[in-house]
Every structure is written in C-alpha cells, then in structure tokens.
Amino acid sequence: MLLAGLSLAAGSGAILPGLALIAGGGVTGLPALRRLVPAGTLTGRPGLPATIASRGLLTFAFFVPTPT
DSSP, rough: OOHHHHHIIIIOHHHHHHHHHHHHHHHHHHHHHHSSSSSTTTTTTTTTHHHHHHHHHHHHHHHHHOOO
C-alpha cells in the first residue's frame, strides 16, 4: 500500500488518494517492520541496528525510479 500510494501520488498526481494509501501502508506496515528488525533499528542505535537501517536505505535508494 505504501509503494502504491507513492506511485499514485508521484505518477498520476492524485495526491489525496496517494496520501491515503501511504498512511494506510504506514499504519499496517510499521508494526510488522518493528517485529522483523532488531531493536533500535528504527531509532538508529549504533552497531547492528544502524547497519541494517543503512542497508535498507541504500536498497530503497537503488530502486527509486529516475524521472524521465
């Protein structure tokens, strides 16, 4: 839902439906993400949590579409 909302808001310019999908995806996805990653990843605690957070950010940055 989160990615669909980002695509909808950026691609077609439908901001309100895109924001609704982004909010819904965040509400449903954040609890699941917190259970999957080590404690402190979302706050950037030093060590393994910071490493996992930086790898996630780099992965997401790699898959961001470039404007054409």
